[in-house]
Amino acid sequence: MQHADLTIILIEGALVLLVLYKIFSARRGRNLFIRRIPGLSAIDEAVGRATEMGRPMLFSPGVAVLNIVTLQALSILSHIIKIAARYRSRIIVPTADSVLYTVAEETVRDSYEAEGAPEAFNRDDVRFLSDNQFAYTSGVVGILNRERVASAFYFGDFFAEALILAENGQHVGAIQVAGTPQITQIPFFIAACDYTIIGDEYYAASAYLSREPTLVGSLVGQDYTKAIILGIVVLGVIAASFLSVTTMPFLESLFLRYINAFTG
Numbered sequence: 001m002q003h004a005d006l007t008i009i010l011i012e013g014a015l016v017l018l019v020l021y022k023i024f025s026a027r028r029g030r031n032l033f034i035r036r037i038p039g040l041s042a043i044d045e046a047v048g049r050a051t052e053m054g055r056p057m058l059f060s061p062g063v064a065v066l067n068i069v070t071l072q073a074l075s076i077l078s079h080i081i082k083i084a085a086r087y088r089s090r091i092i093v094p095t096a097d098s099v100l101y102t103v104a105e106e107t108v109r110d111s112y113e114a115e116g117a118p119e120a121f122n123r124d125d126v127r128f129l130s131d132n133q134f135a136y137t138s139g140v141v142g143i144l145n146r147e148r149v150a151s152a153f154y155f156g157d158f159f160a161e162a163l164i165l166a167e168n169g170q171h172v173g174a175i176q177v178a179g180t181p182q183i184t185q186i187p188f189f190i191a192a193c194d195y196t197i198i199g200d201e202y203y204a205a206s207a208y209l210s211r212e213p214t215l216v217g218s219l220v221g222q223d224y225t226k227a228i229i230l231g232i233v234v235l236g237v238i239a240a241s242f243l244s245v246t247t248m249p250f251l252e253s254l255f256l257r258y259i260n261a262f263t264g
Contacts, residue, residue, distance in 0.1 A: 015228065019221030026217030034216060037208050039177055039195035040076075043153075046175045047083045050150035056090040056125075058149045060140055060165065061104065062156025062180070063096040063133050069181055070100055073155040074107045075206040076179075080153060081111035085120055092143055093126045096136040101128040137161040141168045154178040154193070155202075158185045166192030179205065 026032050050057045059080060061073040077093065084091050093108060095101040105126040112121040129139035141164065144152065152169040154162070155178070162178075162185040169176045170192055178189040179197030189196045197205065207215035 011232075015225040018224055018228075019218060022221035022224070023214055023217030026213035026220070029213075032216050032220045034204070034208055034219065037197065037201050037204065039179060039197040039201065040205055040208055042175075042177050042195040043076075043080055044083060046151035046153070046177055047080065047087065047089060049175050050084075051087040051089045053150045055150035056092055056147050057084065057151040057153070058092045058094070058140070058143060058147070058169075058174075059153040060094060060156070061100060062154070062158050063136055063161065064157035065097045066100045066103060067157075069157050070097075072203060072206060074104060076153070076155050076209065077104065078107050078111045079209040081108055082115050085112050085115035085117040088117070088120055090122070090125065092147065092149070094129050094136070094140050094143060095127065096129060096131055096133075098128055098131070101126065133159065133161060137164050140165055144168045144172050144174070148172055149174050152176045154180070154189065155197075155205075156180065158182055158189075163188040163192060169193075 022032065047057065057080075059077050061070050061077065064070055081091060091108075093104050095104055105123065108126055109118075109121050112118055127139075130136045143149070144165075145168065149169070149172060152165075152174045154165060154176070158165075158178075158180045159182065162180070162182075166176060166178065166189060176193040177195045177197075178193045179202045180186065180189065181202050186196065186198060190198075204219050206212075207219040
C-alpha cells in the first residue's frame with residue numbers, strides 16, 4: 001500500500017465495509033448462499049463406505065507444522081470425526097509434528113464428545129510417526145496397507161510424498177478425498193484421488209462445513225470483493241487498450257494506481 005493514494009484507500013475501505021456488511025448480515029440470521037463443494041460433499045460417501053465395509057479410515061494432515069493450513073485441515077477432521085461418531089466408525093490420524101499431534105488428539109477427543117460418543121475415542125488412533133518427510137510417508141503407507149483402509153483423506157501441506165500416499169491408497173482400494181494449497185501437488189491428487197479440493201475451496205472448507213455465520217459472511221463478502229476487483233481490472237485493460245488517455249483518463253489512471261499499490 002506504499003503507492004496508494006486517496007482513490008485506492010477509498011476503494012479498499014469500501015471493500016472492507018462490504019465484507020463487514022456480509023458478516024453482520026449472516027450474524028443477524030440472513031441465509032447467505034455458498035456454492036456446493038463436491039469434494040467436501042463426498043466426505044459423507046467416504047465415511048459411509050468405510051462403515052459398510054467395516055474397515056477404518058485414515059486422515060493425514062500433511063507433513064507441515066501447526067499453521068493456518070493444518071488448522072484448516074483439523075477443522076475438516078473435526079467434521080469427519082462427528083460423522084464417523086454417529087456410525088461408530090474408526091479413523092486413524094497419523095501426524096508429522098509433535099505439536100500438531102497434541103492438537104489433533106484434542107480435536108478428535110472433543111469431536112467425539114460433541115457427538116455424545118466419548119467412548120469411541122481411541123488414543124492409539126492418533127499417532128505421531130516422524131518429523132522426517134519420507135519416514136512419515138513410509139509410516140502412512142504401512143498403515144494404509146496393514147489396516148486396509150476403506151477411505152483416506154489428505155488435507156494439509158503435501159509435497160513430494162503426495163503421489164506416494166495417493167497411489168498406495170488406490171492400491172488398497174480406498175476412496176480418497178484430498179485438498180492442499182500446494183499447487184504443484186494438486187495435479188497428482190487429481191490423478192490419483194476420487195475427489196480433490198482445488199484453490200480457494202480449501203480455505204472455504206471451514207465455512208462450508210460449519211455454516212458458522214462469521215465465516216460464511218466473510219467468505220461471501222470476499223467473493224464479492226474479488227468480483228469487484230476483477231471488474232476494475234477489466235475496465236482498466238479496456239481503457240488502456242482501446243481508449244485514448246484523453247477519452248478515459250480516470251479509469252486508466254485508477255487501474256494503474258491500483259496495480260502499483262499492490263505490486264510495489
